[in-house]
Amino acid sequence: MPDASDAPQILSDAPGSFARSVLAERHPALIEKVRDAFPYGPEQHRALDTLHHECTEGVIAPLPATAYDHDRWQEWGREHFGRSWFDVPFLWAESYFYRQLLEAVGYFGPGPWQGIDPFRPFKHAELHTPEAAEELAALDAVLRSPTERQANALVHGSLWGNRADLGFRLSTTSDAADAADAPLVADATEALWSLLPGGSPATVYLVADNAGRELLPDLVLLDHLLYHGRADRAVLAVKPYPYYVSDATTADVLDCLRRLTRAGGAVADVGSRLWSAMGKGHLTIGAHDFFRAPLPYAAMPGSLRRAFASATVTVMKGDLNYRRLVGDRLWPPTTPFTACTGYFPGPVAALRTLKSDVIVGLDERTVAALDTAHPEGWRTTGTHALIQVDPGPRRR
Numbered sequence: 209m210p211d212a213s214d215a216p217q218i219l220s221d222a223p224g225s226f227a228r229s230v231l232a233e234r235h236p237a238l239i240e241k242v243r244d245a246f247p248y249g250p251e252q253h254r255a256l257d258t259l260h261h262e263c264t265e266g267v268i269a270p271l272p273a274t275a276y277d278h279d280r281w282q283e284w285g286r287e288h289f290g291r292s293w294f295d296v297p298f299l300w301a302e303s304y305f306y307r308q309l310l311e312a313v314g315y316f317g318p319g320p321w322q323g324i325d326p327f328r329p330f331k332h333a334e335l336h337t338p339e340a341a342e343e344l345a346a347l348d349a350v351l352r353s354p355t356e357r358q359a360n361a362l363v364h365g366s367l368w369g370n371r372a373d374l375g376f377r378l379s380t381t382s383d384a385a386d387a388a389d390a391p392l393v394a395d396a397t398e399a400l401w402s403l404l405p406g407g408s409p410a411t412v413y414l415v416a417d418n419a420g421r422e423l424l425p426d427l428v429l430l431d432h433l434l435y436h437g438r439a440d441r442a443v444l445a446v447k448p449y450p451y452y453v454s455d456a457t458t459a460d461v462l463d464c465l466r467r468l469t470r471a472g473g474a475v476a477d478v479g480s481r482l483w484s485a486m487g488k489g490h491l492t493i494g495a496h497d498f499f500r501a502p503l504p505y506a507a508m509p510g511s512l513r514r515a516f517a518s519a520t521v522t523v524m525k526g527d528l529n530y531r532r533l534v535g536d537r538l539w540p541p542t543t544p545f546t547a548c549t550g551y552f553p554g555p556v557a558a559l560r561t562l563k564s565d566v567i568v569g570l571d572e573r574t575v576a577a578l579d580t581a582h583p584e585g586w587r588t589t590g591t592h593a594l595i596q597v598d599p600g601p602r603r604r
């Protein structure tokens with residue numbers, strides 16, 4: 209790790225900052241969106257009112273002593289309880305907000321609302337939009353092209369699938385979903401492929417981000433790796449509970465697999481192959497508890513460290529995974545990517561569209577060109593993307 213004292217941790221207290229707008233605007237809007245999506249009872253309405261008040265004007269309350277993960281959150285940040293949401297690390301505040309939202313709607317029960325994903329209506333609707341149908345048709349066309357052309361097209365499909373998650377759309381004004389595919393601000397596609405030459409046993413660990421229109425191309429990419437012999441085993445890591453609005457859970461993987469198998473054509477073949485790959489153990493789903501932790505991956509527990517260490521490459525999808533991978537800090541953008549990922553126990557690749565202030569691994573010319581072309585900002589608009597690779601401790 210480079211010296212973090214030059215790179216302040218991102219909080220949400222700076223007026224006008226992106227982080228502040230997420231807490232001050234996006235979170236209250238999300239509470240109301242969830243409230244409107246279900247016929248919740250008075251108890252849940254009261255809990256949502258309380259959360260709305262606390263997260264805008266109040267202080268952070270601990271979980272009830274009876275919560276299954278009460279102790280875990282004490283360990284992950286007891287020092288933040290009783291403070292304003294705006295004064296604690298942005299990463300921690302966002303993550304805890306989602307945990308508290310689940311608490312408010314009774315997700316952890318006991319009771320009739322136990323296990324009801326408050327974001328499911330949005331995720332489900334997205335899977336059946338005309339945009340999702342168009343993207344599946346585009347994937348179908350890629351799958352019918354010569355194999356050597358498929359690889360890069362599928363990596364880029366998975367990358368750009370990340371551009372517009374549902375939480376992001378709650379407050380963005382520019383519709384990143386419609387942005388033309390801009391050139392990548394960093395493009396290590398070849399370095400990624402060099403880690404998976406094919407012909408030898410390889411395990412790919414894909415740490416998923418959003419469900420729906422991001423997970424569909426992720427699944428097609430995994431099928432490509434397995435079917436064309438770039439990998440003989442894949443692990444798809446998802447969140448253990450609903451999170452950051454559209455983050456994928458096991459239930460979302462199943463919805464996406466069904467969507468693929470019902471799409472017809474070459475895409476349906478992918479769905480069937482993945483279904484049977486799961487039966488044979490070539491594709492497994494992982495939902496380690498740390499994937500919902502409010503902490504950077506540098507603090508990962510030994511069990512997850514060992515899992516990543518055994519992978520030929522870990523692919524981290526999306527903005528949140530990027531923040532957790534390199535540290536949620538205002539690094540100078542020219543800080544080398546590998547300087548921030550040196551703790552990672554194996555090769556790791558980031559596929560991310562830019563939706564928050566964190567960025568490393570750019571050269572000075574790129575930064576200057578981006579600043580000139582986008583004086584209104586380019587880090588948080590979701591219109592730019594990158595692929596960065598750390599080849600791991602053995603090759604670094």
Ligand SMILES: O=P(O)(O)OC[C@H]1O[C@](O)(CO)[C@@H](O)[C@@H]1O
Binds near residue numbers: 370
């Ligand atoms: O779905 P992604 O790509 O992880 O993006 C999530 C991002 O959305 C935000 O929650 C708000 O834009 C960011 O703080 C977060 O990093």
